[in-house]
Amino acid sequence: MVNFMLMISAELENLTNLQPQGGCDDPDFSYLFKLKCGRCGELSQKETCLVLNDTVPLPVGKGTTHLIQKCKFCGRDGTVTMIQGRGKPLTQEITEAGKFAPLMLFDCRGYEPVDFVFGVGWKVESLEGTKFDNVDLSSGDFADYDEKGECPVMISNLRATFEVK
Structure with missing residues (x-):
């Protein structure tokens, strides 16, 4: 059992509190x-999608997990x-x-997560308090204008890494 913490970073111009739409x-x-x-x-050839609300029962014992997958190359379950x-x-x-x-x-058994993909469903707020909802980061950046603060806002240089915990 190895735990991996997904860590994110970006350049935030006049913005703060970048996180998923419903919180972390x-x-x-x-x-x-x-x-x-x-x-x-x-x-894996394709990205795997995990959602907190989607669980499956463990094959042995009691409890649930968010993903059970068999390696297509060696056949090992994880x-x-x-x-x-x-x-x-x-x-x-x-x-x-x-x-x-x-x-x-992420508690990973048999697998290691790599290459996080920023997608849709983020929220962020300007330093003046203007909220930007349902932000799409799939293109790698976000730019808008904060009318309340009368300044441009931008997210760029998105980076993600997984740290062993």
């Missing part, structure tokens, strides 16, 4: 990333379970310090 533990937010088999190292309560929004202070913010913790 948004039950409907889709996490998209590729998986690498822990046995043979095979990388699971990925999301662990709530560890994520924090990406703030202006974290960005200015050149650091990453924790978003979601």
